[in-house]
Amino acid sequence: MTEHQDETGAAYDGVVELYASMFADRLEAHPFSRNMIGTFAELVRGAGNLRAVDVGCGPGHLTALLDELGLDAFGVDLSAGMVEHARRARPGLRFDVARMEALPVEDGALGGVLAHYSTIHTPPGKVPALLAEQARVLAPGGLFLVSFFATDGPEPVRFDHKVTPAYSWPVDRFAEAVAGAGLTVFARLVHDPASERGFLDAHLLARRDRL
Template sequence: MVDHQDETRSAYDGVVELYVSKFANRLETQPFSRAMIGTFAELVRETGNPRAADVGCGPGHLTAMLHDMGLDAFGLDLSPAMIDHARRAHPALRFDEARMEALPVEDRALGGVLAHYSLIHTPPGELPALLTELVRTLSPGGLLLASFFATDGGPEPVRFDHKVTPAYSWPVDAFAELLIGAGLVPFARLLHDPASERGFLDAHVLARLPEGV
């Protein structure tokens, strides 16, 4: 049986050039997203461990942004076609094909993990285990920035037909509870106007792994 990750990989493999044309420069018109990524990078630098993973990096544009912000950033993605594009577009940076539930990263190795709309295709029942895997890679005091589509009202995530492959939007409080369950402390969130014609909000949640864990 083909699982959702196989479907997601195949779907993104087939839309690399279209995706790049639509999204690689999108943050130029998204000041809130840029601000949260900049805050994330600043706080990661302050941990003293600048190593950071862009998980679900796609064509690598945000990996390059993190690098320009002073982080030792590398990108991981399920799609080999996306990784191939990222390597060609940013040859000085490291990009590897990887599944999010089994990241090729040592325990407690990272000062930060960026998950920019890369968790949205994960079915709700599988998300807690995936978050636990992301947390495994963080050093004490390390940070996770998760961006996703947010549902305004209602206690449950909502499945919808994303333009590439099915995805889920989340109530922010419910998503924050999952982060807490994975051992993180959410300390900042930003919601802003609908990301699409569907009316979902753009959501960004910053969380930290406590010291001494």
């Protein structure tokens, strides 16, 4: 593991119960995120491959939502504590300890990958490799939904996230990185901050090109 992954995993291990309680409502207070995830799930169902992974799943609240939306969903997270909590809370679903950069999934196996604010702790220089791994596990026509904090400036901005350092991104720069991984961005949503951090919230929906 690299240093930032060690630090991120340890930081989230230390806030499992607090984090789980904060997100128990599963986006009832976040209509933009909720509707983007609903659209993602609808498109995955329409493409026919229902297997989907929630990368950086935390306590598993969105993995459960994907399951309710008709997907064959499982979650992975760097934090063993988060995965242990998710398994206890949702014993009917699968959760694995794994890095986003090394998913325990065969090539082209999935119809969908959800990355809900789970790329934000990755240093910008390592993001292209992370995105390439998400593309690797998607079947042709598979869907990728990534959400992140956005900035109006020309470069990613490091900030002090409440758990561990994170980065906000110019939306166009992040979209270019997604395209560089072999995915076609076909929808984006940018809206006013959903939290007190003050950053814009951004969502990109992309598809792996059919061969």
